[in-house]
Amino acid sequence: MKLLTGNDLVSGAVTWWTGNGWSIHVEDATDVGEHGEAILHAEEGARRVNAPYIIDALPTEDGPRPAHIKDRIRALGPTVRTDLTLKPADPTAGDWII
Amino acid sequence: MYKYDNYDQAMVDARVAEFRDQINRRIAGEITEDQFKPLRLMNGLYLQLHAYMLRVAIPYGTLDSRQMRMLAHIARKYDRDYGHFTTRQNIQYNWIKLEDCADILEELATVEMHAIQTSGNCIRNISSDQYAGAAADEVTDPRPWAELLRQWSTFHPEFSYLPRKFKIAVIASPEDRAAMRLHDIGLELVRQDGELGARVFVGGGMGRTPMIAPEINPFVKADDLLSYLEACLRVYNRYGRRDNMYKARIKILIHEIGADAYRRQVAEEFAHVKTLGIDPPLAELERISAFFAPPAYDAANIEPDRNDPDFAVWLDQNVKPHKQAGYAIVNISLKPIGGIPGDATSKQIDIMADLAEKYSFDELRVTHAQNVVLPYVAKRDLYAVWQTLRDAELADANLDLISDIIACPGLDYCSLANARSIPVAQKIATRFADMDRQRDLGELKLKISGCINACGHHHAGHIGILGVDKKGVENYQLTFGGSGAEDVSIGKIIGPGFDEDGVVDAVEKATEVYKALREGDERFVDTYRRVGLEPFKEAIYG
Numbered sequence: 001m002k003l004l005t006g007n008d009l010v011s012g013a014v015t016w017w018t019g020n021g022w023s024i025h026v027e028d029a030t031d032v033g034e035h036g037e038a039i040l041h042a043e044e045g046a047r048r049v050n051a052p053y054i055i056d057a058l059p060t061e062d063g064p065r066p067a068h069i070k071d072r073i074r075a076l077g078p079t080v081r082t083d084l085t086l087k088p089a090d091p092t093a094g095d096w097i098i
Numbered sequence: 099m100y101k102y103d104n105y106d107q108a109m110v111d112a113r114v115a116e117f118r119d120q121i122n123r124r125i126a127g128e129i130t131e132d133q134f135k136p137l138r139l140m141n142g143l144y145l146q147l148h149a150y151m152l153r154v155a156i157p158y159g160t161l162d163s164r165q166m167r168m169l170a171h172i173a174r175k176y177d178r179d180y181g182h183f184t185t186r187q188n189i190q191y192n193w194i195k196l197e198d199c200a201d202i203l204e205e206l207a208t209v210e211m212h213a214i215q216t217s218g219n220c221i222r223n224i225s226s227d228q229y230a231g232a233a234a235d236e237v238t239d240p241r242p243w244a245e246l247l248r249q250w251s252t253f254h255p256e257f258s259y260l261p262r263k264f265k266i267a268v269i270a271s272p273e274d275r276a277a278m279r280l281h282d283i284g285l286e287l288v289r290q291d292g293e294l295g296a297r298v299f300v301g302g303g304m305g306r307t308p309m310i311a312p313e314i315n316p317f318v319k320a321d322d323l324l325s326y327l328e329a330c331l332r333v334y335n336r337y338g339r340r341d342n343m344y345k346a347r348i349k350i351l352i353h354e355i356g357a358d359a360y361r362r363q364v365a366e367e368f369a370h371v372k373t374l375g376i377d378p379p380l381a382e383l384e385r386i387s388a389f390f391a392p393p394a395y396d397a398a399n400i401e402p403d404r405n406d407p408d409f410a411v412w413l414d415q416n417v418k419p420h421k422q423a424g425y426a427i428v429n430i431s432l433k434p435i436g437g438i439p440g441d442a443t444s445k446q447i448d449i450m451a452d453l454a455e456k457y458s459f460d461e462l463r464v465t466h467a468q469n470v471v472l473p474y475v476a477k478r479d480l481y482a483v484w485q486t487l488r489d490a491e492l493a494d495a496n497l498d499l500i501s502d503i504i505a506c507p508g509l510d511y512c513s514l515a516n517a518r519s520i521p522v523a524q525k526i527a528t529r530f531a532d533m534d535r536q537r538d539l540g541e542l543k544l545k546i547s548g549c550i551n552a553c554g555h556h557h558a559g560h561i562g563i564l565g566v567d568k569k570g571v572e573n574y575q576l577t578f579g580g581s582g583a584e585d586v587s588i589g590k591i592i593g594p595g596f597d598e599d600g601v602v603d604a605v606e607k608a609t610e611v612y613k614a615l616r617e618g619d620e621r622f623v624d625t626y627r628r629v630g631l632e633p634f635k636e637a638i639y640g
Contacts, residue, residue, distance in 0.1 A: 002283055010125060011195045012149035047127050068570055070509060074147050078510035080438055081518045084178055084193075
């Protein structure tokens with residue numbers, strides 16, 4: 001599957017295209033299939049996202065899992081500061097990245 | 099310390115106002131990201147993995163307690179309560195919002211700080227010896243010269259769009275504590291027949307093509323220095339490649355045309371530039387130098403009581419001789435075992451500021467090894483300083499030992515990185531946590547970069563580690579034999595790479611080989627240079 005990701009223009013937060021908007025949770029991301037480029041240009045032009053790009057991901061029971069470790073780190077947060085990730089209460093959340 | 103005059107302050111204030119307008123226009127959609135990106139980079143604002151990252155300049159690593167407290171305040175108010183001290187003697191904040199950036203810069207400007215030229219293809223923050231003004235071996239204080247270069251290079255109209263970024267280091271001691279010859283220009287201030295001048299080295303650097311800067315001029319008189327540097331930059335600006343960013347650094351130019359040809363061209367350009375009156379009049383030099391006058395030292399020379407064994411270890415490892423009797427240089431390690439190299443919480447930053455104000459004539463230094471220095475501490479105050487540091491978890495006695503690791507932010511934060519650096523640093527430090535073991539190994543400079551850009555200075559590590567992406571999996575190459583000091587050298591790759599745990603094991607095996615083969619007071623790097631790679635390779639790869 002293909003996901004569309006970028007950063008929020010104002011906050012800089014990592015965001016994922018959900019099909020009708022942007023979410024900071026990769027679980028909400030949707031497969032953009034062949035439409036990634038078109039969505040990317042429209043959303044960037046509307047300043048709803050900054051520096052967007054398309055990535056490969058695998059569908060899992062828990063939602064999409066980006067294929068590359070870099071995007072998994074983007075999705076959750078730094079592996080060395082679990083308190084700063086999107087799941088600070090879950091010390092094992094980092095296992096998902098590796 | 100240097101204090102802004104009205105011109106300095108007006109320039110910084112104007113830049114904040116200008117950037118605020120640019121940010122507003124970007125958020126309003128009046129300019130695109132392609133238009134905005136070079137503007138934000140010139141103001142130190144990057145877009146990294148998780149958010150915007152702001153790199154704040156700390157000129158030649160020097161700051162006072164008021165500025166240090168402001169750094170803590172920025173961490174608390176606008177970031178996530180910590181900052182990351184860098185190998186350029188700067189500080190970075192990892193979680194900045196674009197909408198806050200102008201306010202942050204406005205607050206920084208109130209304490210004579212900014213983020214100007216901490217990115218972009220311009221002359222970056224001038225770096226220097228963290229012991230400047232305190233080192234027993236310096237021929238002069240390099241800070242006035244670093245400040246002069248800061249003023250010369252800031253907003254220099256001719257050098258704002260160089261072929262590539264440009265880094266300058268200034269030292270004034272035979273012992274190189276600033277990796278001087280691994281800079282685009284390295285200056286070593288020296289005296290020749292009593293006259294002050296500089297050895298000028300040009301074309302060093304790390305990155306994907308590491309090079310040691312050759313000596314371009316053995317002695318440039320201090321009176322000619324700015325003109326000479328202007329000539330060095332002009333030749334680079336004229337002939338440096340702009341068609342390929344990987345070949346655009348001055349080291350590539352000098353490597354391609356040769357040091358002799360470059361030297362000749364600089365000499366020709368210098369003959370012209372010298373007629374332009376760029377070098378400052380003596381009065382201006384004296385004005386700047388006056389800011390760096392020695393502090394009002396106390397004549398008392400009271401040695402500290404070494405009865406506390408932990409304090410004694412810290413004294414031996416982290417406290418260095420001072421040129422003033424009765425005083426010492428205190429190194430504060432930002433490398434706790436298992437911690438993140440270079441990170442400090444806002445509370446810790448405040449505590450270091452308090453210590454500087456109370457015990458170090460209100461001055462601190464940031465080192466290129468991502469530590470902090472209190473440059474002027476009376477020996478009688480050392481125990482009190484240590485107690486405060488200990489209570490703040492800042493008293494690790496590991497300066498220059500294997501756990502005093504330089505590490506870039508790596509893939510945990512950096513959009514350029516291919517692999518994580520910090521977890522490797524944490525695992526190595528934890529493996530060697532035992533202080534007796536570390537001290538037995540002696541000076542061992544271990545440096546880790548998460549990509550070939552080498553922000554973690556791995557090329558200059560006695561042991562260097564380079565993280566690479568091997569088909570989507572993190573892999574780590576080991577290099578041995580590098581040094582950023584006066585025995586400067588570039589490390590060599592020892593063989594195939596390792597996974598994260600494998601590289602930690604390999605480092606441990608290398609230290610065992612060293613212990614078995616060392617002679618006398620040899621450091622790891624000395625033994626490696628004497629015996630060569632083979633014994634290490636045999637132990638590591640079997």
